[in-house]
Amino acid sequence: MSEQLKVPTMAELHAQGIVPEVLFWVGCAGSFDDRAKKITKALVKILHKANVKFAVLGAEESCTGDPAKRAGNEFLFQMQAITNIEVLNGYAVNKIVTACPHCFNTLKNEYPSLGGSYEVVHHTQFLKSLLEEKRLTIEGGKFKGKRITFHDPCYLGRANNIYEAPRDLISKLDGELVEMKNCRKKGLCCGAGGAQMFKDAEAGDKEINIERTEQAIEVKPEIIAAGCPFCNTMMTDGVKNKAEGQIEVMDVAELIANAQDL
Amino acid sequence: MTLLPNIIFGLILLSGIGFFVKNINKLRRNIKLGKSINIEEGSSKQRWANMARIALGQSKMVRRPISGILHIIVYVGFIVLNIEVLEIVIDGLFGTHRIFSSIGSLYGVLIGIFEVFALLVFVAVVVFWLRRNVLRIKRFMSSEMKGWPKLDGNLILYFELVLMALFIIMNATDTQFQSMNSGNIVSGVVAPWFEGLPIHAIERAAWWLHIVGILIFLNYLYYSKHLHILLAFPNTYYGRLAPNGQMDNLDSVTNEVKLMMDPDADPYALADEPADEPGKFGASDVFDLNRIQLLNAYTCTECGRCTSECPANQTGKKLSPRKIMMDTRDRLQEVGQIIDVNKGTFKADGKQLLGDYISNEELWACTSCNACVEACPISINPLSIILDMRRYLVMEQSAAPIELNTMMTNIENNGAPWPYNQMDRLNWNNE
Ligand code: SF4
Numbered sequence A: 001m002s003e004q005l006k007v008p009t010m011a012e013l014h015a016q017g018i019v020p021e022v023l024f025w026v027g028c029a030g031s032f033d034d035r036a037k038k039i040t041k042a043l044v045k046i047l048h049k050a051n052v053k054f055a056v057l058g059a060e061e062s063c064t065g066d067p068a069k070r071a072g073n074e075f076l077f078q079m080q081a082i083t084n085i086e087v088l089n090g091y092a093v094n095k096i097v098t099a100c101p102h103c104f105n106t107l108k109n110e111y112p113s114l115g116g117s118y119e120v121v122h123h124t125q126f127l128k129s130l131l132e133e134k135r136l137t138i139e140g141g142k143f144k145g146k147r148i149t150f151h152d153p154c155y156l157g158r159a160n161n162i163y164e165a166p167r168d169l170i171s172k173l174d175g176e177l178v179e180m181k182n183c184r185k186k187g188l189c190c191g192a193g194g195a196q197m198f199k200d201a202e203a204g205d206k207e208i209n210i211e212r213t214e215q216a217i218e219v220k221p222e223i224i225a226a227g228c229p230f231c232n233t234m235m236t237d238g239v240k241n242k243a244e245g246q247i248e249v250m251d252v253a254e255l256i257a258n259a260q261d262l
Numbered sequence B: 001m002t003l004l005p006n007i008i009f010g011l012i013l014l015s016g017i018g019f020f021v022k023n024i025n026k027l028r029r030n031i032k033l034g035k036s037i038n039i040e041e042g043s044s045k046q047r048w049a050n051m052a053r054i055a056l057g058q059s060k061m062v063r064r065p066i067s068g069i070l071h072i073i074v075y076v077g078f079i080v081l082n083i084e085v086l087e088i089v090i091d092g093l094f095g096t097h098r099i100f101s102s103i104g105s106l107y108g109v110l111i112g113i114f115e116v117f118a119l120l121v122f123v124a125v126v127v128f129w130l131r132r133n134v135l136r137i138k139r140f141m142s143s144e145m146k147g148w149p150k151l152d153g154n155l156i157l158y159f160e161l162v163l164m165a166l167f168i169i170m171n172a173t174d175t176q177f178q179s180m181n182s183g184n185i186v187s188g189v190v191a192p193w194f195e196g197l198p199i200h201a202i203e204r205a206a207w208w209l210h211i212v213g214i215l216i217f218l219n220y221l222y223y224s225k226h227l228h229i230l231l232a233f234p235n236t237y238y239g240r241l242a243p244n245g246q247m248d249n250l251d252s253v254t255n256e257v258k259l260m261m262d263p264d265a266d267p268y269a270l271a272d273e274p275a276d277e278p279g280k281f282g283a284s285d286v287f288d289l290n291r292i293q294l295l296n297a298y299t300c301t302e303c304g305r306c307t308s309e310c311p312a313n314q315t316g317k318k319l320s321p322r323k324i325m326m327d328t329r330d331r332l333q334e335v336g337q338i339i340d341v342n343k344g345t346f347k348a349d350g351k352q353l354l355g356d357y358i359s360n361e362e363l364w365a366c367t368s369c370n371a372c373v374e375a376c377p378i379s380i381n382p383l384s385i386i387l388d389m390r391r392y393l394v395m396e397q398s399a400a401p402i403e404l405n406t407m408m409t410n411i412e413n414n415g416a417p418w419p420y421n422q423m424d425r426l427n428w429n430n431e
């Protein structure tokens, strides 16, 4: 993939006196992780398709501080938060969309008391509202009739009680949405949260992502849909281990973009 | 008529309640060892509603239907049968016999309901016992459940069995009550078993044992996980209303960070200020936790619903959120005992919650997934204690696992947990 998408930055728009409808917070995974970059691009394509005036911070974006905070480093978290809030407030940002539930949770819940209050939505919520406003249509395309199971990201589901937006989007693909035995409030973690992504697991008898992948395999999906770049990585690794080549792990945004060959 | 039984009864009642109040005061004192905490989120209306729904209404119990329904039977039975205890207390103090029977036929209906509940509770408790001891349900078999916790769980069940049995025997051997033949639904069936025995003496014995048993049980609570029957109410009231994912921002850190990042801050002026005790970041012992966390620890009923949903525990890691709560309570009790021995002051005993009870390995295994918080039927939050202890490890001891230190250094230097340059954040669009 080498086509260049039009991705305006806040700085550029600001210079032209344009205020975008929404800021797309790309996040560290979305910026640097090879797998997650594809999710970022898929979302950008959908935003263009729906004619959403958006912008990114680009080099002015910095880690929200989520992994530092969950690791216990409140200093580093707050330094990151205050730096980011300065940038966001400098552009008078109102609304933020992000494809990472960790960024979402942090921006939405932990920034306000440090001086950063914004309307923050997860991309599945945002896409759902575009759908409702008839700015976006979703077709099943190649996913028609496919068995899809949705893995609830902890930081979207239990952490913020968002269970339906991603499912509503998936159901529009005319696939068959199948639920794992642990879903929604009882969804099993992929193993990446709380800064675990960045370290080896403690001694045990199994990796958490393998356990979760096995739960997914039980319902025989063709696709495991995810809504978090970290879950995506963990589930992709799990599938490599357990069902290489038989199951695809895709973000909800990728499903929508790919269905219409964006 | 001699007043002796009334006086003895009064004394027993008084000492039973007195001892209980003494322990409750101890409990309050111990909880107050924690930091006071402002509960800003939500209205008190929301909190009362939560208490009504979660504690009174047992709304989260039925997520596991079998144990949930059994629990509701025991719980409703417990509340209903307390009306009977009131009668016993009045009878005992004033030398009356079944004082409420004067309300007429309604009395039979009431006692009938009590007897049915007593039977239901008896059966439910037997099933509970079987689940713990014969079926050996996995969540009751974890390593933290060995020894006292296991015995405690069973003792409670034996208490309840005996109390229910005494209630039925008391009714069955009460010839006057049996002759009314109203409300003796269960005891009427049992009554013939006692024919030919010194029935009056048995009735009196059952009556006395019943009330003494209740008072002993009341005083047993303080030493037992059974405290939840009282503390579930305040605990659900104080349960968090903010989204689960929101972790508190430490104000002490905010102040320091703001000073650090403020270009106008004058470090010399700062040094002159009376060094406001910076306090310690995070928690290494119960004193560093807040009062709600300590209340949580006393409220935990060791049901293990949290642990059975914990991804780390499910995959064989040492972490068990239930153990975090049990350890916190054990340590708090230990501290309380030291204070008792030293007449009101705590003398350091060279131990603390971190290390002596909870290991680093447990703390670092948590994914902060909130499954435990979601699973707890009485709004306990083991994750908040885990996070506070991680904060201590990282900010006071720099004792994070090496890979996490690398991650944090990366964030500090390049604004991302990986070693990529912040200037390259938009490069994905050129690839
Ligand atoms: S938040 Fe931590 S302790 Fe609680 S269930 Fe998840 S991994 Fe286990």
Ligand code: SF4
Binding pocket: B299, B300, B301, B302, B303, B304, B305, B306, B307, B321, B322, B325, B375, B376, B377, B378, B380, B382
């Ligand atoms: S914390 Fe809650 S779920 Fe866990 S054992 Fe205690 S009462 Fe049960």
